[in-house]
Amino acid sequence: MSNGLRDVAIVGVGATPYYKRGGSAPQTNLELAGKAILAACEDAGISVKEIDGFAYYSGAGAGYGDKMDTADFMETLGIPEVTFTASLTSGGGGAAGSIGLARAAIVAGDATTVVTVMTLQQHKQRLGSVFAASAPDPINSFLQPSGLSGPGHLMSVLARRHMHLYGTRRDAFAEIAISTRENALNRPKAIQKKPLTKEEYFNGRIIADPLCLYDFCLETEGAVAVITTSAERAKDLRQKPVPVVAVAHGGRREWGRAFAWYGMPDEYFASSGNAPIAKRLWDQSGLTAQDIDVALLYDHFTPMVLMQLEDYGFCGKGEGGEFVESGAIRYKGGSIPVNTHGGQLSEAYIIGMTHIKEAVEQMRGTAINQVADAEFALATGGPASLPVSGLILGSAA
């Protein structure tokens, strides 16, 4: 069996508190991101002045309302020189893959100590109505008039097709929301810490039928940063290094312009678009879904968790509903604990970065909801416009 890549490792993670929408003011995105970066440096036991690379995703966007800028970070944090600064295109689909971008820089010798950061405030634009708020352009003129006004509305259409093809029930979406909430209950920083009952779920306001309020992720604010360095250098730092075992970003044309396009063939339409990423992760690592001990799956909307479970092979295509309803994804008693940190549905939505943070903590053995003897963690980015991405971390050593 392959041992995976293991040429770089994550050595530091840091985060701000998480805030409800509007709660992080008067801090700015620059301040939030800076606090997360400094916290990640402290965690790693390095000076911020040692950072020489930035590997972003989402086009270095801070949500849909703001941008991150390397020169701003250098000037305000006192970083003397960078030798690499780049971003994956598109949106949160690239969250996990940004660690691969950091790896590319380190393996190529372009940088030694690379930070990936995401920060999010929503005073300029609520994420939930982002497509309605965009200025009309020739392509979105084929979407906006329909009133599919936010990402969840779009994914509701994918979910409906999955239900039609495979008999998937809203009970499965409920189980994802409820089990994720369960995992957030004991987390001090989580936004939602009250148990969610099935009755409450089914009484939840329908936003875009078949999806209700509880199928949508939180609208939160905050920042998370992660520091990646070479496996060699990682040995000398404060934390036991968490090796990058596999990482990939990209996707197939069939997922293509993804959920705002809706031209995909059925195999991709009722999917998370992550199947090609899964294949590459398994090829790089020699692992299969059965080897993964904890899965941190991008959960902006519940059905997309179910479809990722299928795309990564935790269950067969079309079997996600039954698999989830069996209790398989529960932290307590499940065969593959999913989103042990409470995910974007209940802890906080920082566009994918909390999943990487949790994967690191699980591999260090320090997670609040630690999976016993966990050896491999999967974290994903997306499902969204390409690139989507995935990351496998190994236990710290």
Added chain:
Amino acid sequence: MSDVRATTLPADAVHITTNSDTEPFWQYAKEGKLVALQCGSCGHFRMPPTPFCPECQSTEKNWKELSGRGSVYSYAVIHGFPGIPDITLVGAVVSLEGADDARLVTNIVDVDPSEVQIGMELEVTFSPISDGWQLPVFRPAQG
């Protein structure tokens, strides 16, 4: 069953823009014609309209007038829109008769949303939007 009828967004809430690839679609719609973009070289349909045929990379374009019939590929029942909290829309992906796998993202109107189903047969109708354009939307096929 409910008393709610699915509608469209108000005309003045819908603005479109065009480019040289997409404008013919909207000009035909203004005349009450539903068309799809077909490659002028290999016959492959693609929507929304784009510069190149993804199958053969040709830029030759054939605007094929369609029968106006279609069927529901998938849909969501949308409750509320920013600034219009009480509206009910059926946002739908519609397969277009005579255009192979090309689909249109649109609305289904004049229907109780609880009666919409995947596979439901539809026919086109046109709804006014801003700046004199018309939006092709669909209602359940009559007979």
